[in-house]
Amino acid sequence: MHHFRYQDNELFCEGVSVEALARRHGTPLYVYSQQTLTDNFRRLDGAWADVRHLPCYAVKANSNLAILRLMVELGSGFDVVSGGELQRVLAAGGRADRCVFAGVAKTEAEIVAALRSGIHCFNVESEQELERIDRLAGELGVVAPVALRVNPDVEARTHAKITTGTYENKFGIPFDHVESLYARAARKRHLWLRGLQMHIGSQLTRVQPFEEAVQKVAPLARRLKDRYGIEFFDIGGGLGIVYEDALASGDPAWWRTPRARKMLTPETYAARLIPHLAPLGLRILMEPGRFITGNAGILVTRVEYIKQTGRKTFVIVDAAMTELIRPAFYDAYHEIVPVRRRKAAVTECDVVGGVCESGDYFCKDRPLPLPKPGDLLALFSAGAYGSAMGSNYNSRPLAAEVLVHGRRAALVRQRQPLEAIWQWERPAPWQV
């Protein structure tokens, strides 16, 4: 569910006109709904109310400080994957002791910074990393809280680029090796075996892969609790969201349609997993990213040109893969709707950006009401892995971002000034 709706054929985010925001702040523009973010967090959190738990928002999905601040206010923990993300959480007022730190390539500097700030736990992805953390903790005279990331080798049945829980992936420690690695870790003086973690993939819309993984790993979690006194089992993120019917899914009635039954709700997710998890008596951590922010954000773009080639109709817009790379990167579908609805002939269009790459498109051959130059379009479900994956390719500035709360709207990231793109570059001294 979300809070983007038409009122008299004009798209609103909560109580604010999207067109008014675009006029004020320009395009491309990200618009986020605070109520949707809040609802999403509370809904997931509420579904797990029967077990001791902590949702750790996966910062990489959308790391805007205003969103992180909201998560702090809602009582969320954080899943960070770099020293930069940890600093961001702290800058947003978050607590280090509610951060878990994942990632296969943690550098010495990142580990030291995380140890100094006192994070909740490192989610460790290899034996070498474990040795590195032990050594650095020893040098600092502290004990490092660690959980091993187990790779349960189950198929998440999602897109190949977002599957993480099989032996084809670089992530985690193979299921069969994990127990002996805990035994070795237990002998290290500067490690505290605090938990066990896994994460099988992203945008999962069926509960079976989650259930399969939890069933496989829960007995291991029990043994580790008995042997080493671990405190938590972190089941990762991956809960999927609606892309195809994104606009319609803002209406509670949509959730009673047959199409909605293909979606996995947080209630089903919790209800099917809790029976396997509650008996462990461990605190359950989860790392939702996309579920929290995905449908809470849209990308607003203006049509620059319509180009007809005889074979195709191209709608050329001012957003591009630099603002939203998901279609180019994952063949992702984003629903595209006009910000102001009016009568127009439905035409098969390719909506494309202006970056010099053939992969720079938002959709191909999609029937859309043919817009005119100057019209505004909204790309739905863009709140996760949208802005956060933005780049300066083609020297395009990072987009502006607005957070809406009821009838209020705040610019939570100003459009990047052009000079800021090259501010850390300079000619070499021998160039006059």
Ligand SMILES: *Cc1c(COP(=O)(O)O)cnc(C)c1O
């Ligand atoms: C990306 C990631 C997440 C978040 O995944 P979503 O699909 O956005 O919920 C959680 N945990 C880890 C380790 C990740 O890499």
